[in-house]
Amino acid sequence: xxxxxxxxxxxxxxxxxxxxxxxxxxxxxxxxxxxxxxxxxxxxxxxxxxxxxxxxxxxxxxxxxxxxxxxxxxxxxxxxxxxxxxxxxxxxxxxxxxxxxxxxxxxxxxxxxxxxxxxxxxxxxxxxxxxxxxxxxxxxxxxxxxxxxxxxxxxxxxxxxxxxxxxxxxxxxxxxxxxxxxxxxxxxxxxxxxxxxxxxxxxxxxxxxxxxxxxxxxxxxxxxxxxxxxxxxxxxxxxxxxxxxxxxxxxxxxxxxxxxxxxxxxxxxxxxxxxxxxxxxxxxxxxxxxxxxxxxxxxxxxxxxxxxxxxxxxxxxxxxxxxxxxxxxxxxxxxxxxxxxxxxxxxxxxxxxxxxxxxxxxxxxxxxxxxxxxxxxxxxxxxxxxxxxxxxxxxxxxxxxxxxxxxxxxxxxxxxxxxxxxxxx
Ligand SMILES: [Zn+2]
Numbered sequence: 001x002x003x004x005x006x007x008x009x010x011x012x013x014x015x016x017x018x019x020x021x022x023x024x025x026x027x028x029x030x031x032x033x034x035x036x037x038x039x040x041x042x043x044x045x046x047x048x049x050x051x052x053x054x055x056x057x058x059x060x061x062x063x064x065x066x067x068x069x070x071x072x073x074x075x076x077x078x079x080x081x082x083x084x085x086x087x088x089x090x091x092x093x094x095x096x097x098x099x100x101x102x103x104x105x106x107x108x109x110x111x112x113x114x115x116x117x118x119x120x121x122x123x124x125x126x127x128x129x130x131x132x133x134x135x136x137x138x139x140x141x142x143x144x145x146x147x148x149x150x151x152x153x154x155x156x157x158x159x160x161x162x163x164x165x166x167x168x169x170x171x172x173x174x175x176x177x178x179x180x181x182x183x184x185x186x187x188x189x190x191x192x193x194x195x196x197x198x199x200x201x202x203x204x205x206x207x208x209x210x211x212x213x214x215x216x217x218x219x220x221x222x223x224x225x226x227x228x229x230x231x232x233x234x235x236x237x238x239x240x241x242x243x244x245x246x247x248x249x250x251x252x253x254x255x256x257x258x259x260x261x262x263x264x265x266x267x268x269x270x271x272x273x274x275x276x277x278x279x280x281x282x283x284x285x286x287x288x289x290x291x292x293x294x295x296x297x298x299x300x301x302x303x304x305x306x307x308x309x310x311x312x313x314x315x316x317x318x319x320x321x322x323x324x325x326x327x328x329x330x331x332x333x334x335x336x337x338x339x340x341x342x343x344x345x346x347x348x349x350x351x352x353x354x355x356x357x358x359x360x361x362x363x364x365x366x367x368x369x370x371x372x373x374x375x376x377x378x379x380x381x382x383x384x385x386x387x388x389x390x391x392x393x394x395x396x397x398x399x400x401x402x403x404x405x406x407x408x409x410x411x412x413x414x415x416x417x418x419x420x421x422x423x424x425x
Pocket of ligand 1: 206207208209210211212222223224225226227
């Protein structure tokens with residue numbers, strides 16, 4: 001990754017430098033009063049001073065955008081690790097993935113340093129336009145926060161329009177997600193990555209003709225038009241990834257099928273950007289925790305592991321990560337703004353898979369969860385607090401003190417427990 005030798009010298013105007021300085025000062029003040037990291041409010045303050053700051057901060061960089069409903073934070077982290085094998089890389093690693101958060105991440109860095117940016121699904125068009133990113137990773141689209149997010153087909157249309165207008169030189173897209181394929185198929189250069197897709201419930205209708213998408217074991221096609229799974233360029237198969245006829249073994253530090261898919265995208269993108277496949281794979285293997293997800297810690301003498309799941313597709317993957325039956329599990333659901341106020345998605349998650357283990361329902365919407373578990377015929381109790389939940393699992397018949405108890409939580413519940421746990425041990 002390099003800037004063209006013909007590029008003008010990388011320098012910010014006085015106004016832009018002032019904007020960066022104001023953002024830093026506001027973020028610092030926000031941190032002082034314990035108002036989070038301050039990155040978003042600092043970025044907003046910067047934009048008030050210079051509304052074109054993102055364009056200026058990225059004018060001399062190679063920029064990669066990573067977007068998806070699920071997996072974008074992890075994939076961004078993995079891709080950063082893989083690209084760091086070729087030199088320094090900047091990323092919005094705190095997960096603030098709209099323009100203010102991105103500005104806050106980029107502001108203090110060298111203006112020519114390549115940037116790997118996690119971008120909210122709804123912001124892909126504006127960030128693509130402002131940054132002129134030449135590389136775009138599109139992982140998946142599924143329902144998320146029913147009362148806040150757009151319907152998935154609208155998001156696919158947004159991506160399709162954004163690609164049509166910006167024409168990024170390299171799109172790396174999921175061959176197994178019909179919505180992503182439809183959005184990316186007209187891009188000038190697409191690398192199709194196949195990792196298998198368990199969750200197909202949000203892609204039953206064709207985004208092109210509203211016909212029915214038919215899935216079989218390893219492929220899919222529309223029964224009403226010619227939209228179909230493209231021939232993949234890069235294939236993930238169990239514990240290997242095949243790129244350019246080279247097969248590389250992978251032993252990831254993160255569990256589950258979804259993280260294998262994230263790794264495949266990260267390695268594919270890193271290779272397109274000049275990293276060596278072996279070096280990229282080894283770097284991706286070193287990622288063991290992303291923003292507290294999968295963190296193992298001890299609370300009240302009980303060993304726990306934190307899992308994050310935010311929407312039906314995310315829960316589908318999270319349930320796969322749980323310690324094997326009959327290990328007990330704590331499931332926590334909130335319904336604040338950041339979670340989406342509408343928890344009716346609980347009925348779209350296959351909680352029947354928790355059968356055969358002791359489940360503690362926790363969080364502000366524990367009673368909604370308990371009703372769902374009752375219909376799923378899953379043995380469960382309700383806990384008012386995390387401490388009570390830990391006491392209940394510690395006293396349950398199949399608790400193994402040598403094994404971490406999984407706490408699967410949605411967004412704000414997860415953040416609350418992560419704060420309680422503190423930094424990595
Ligand atoms: Zn169709």
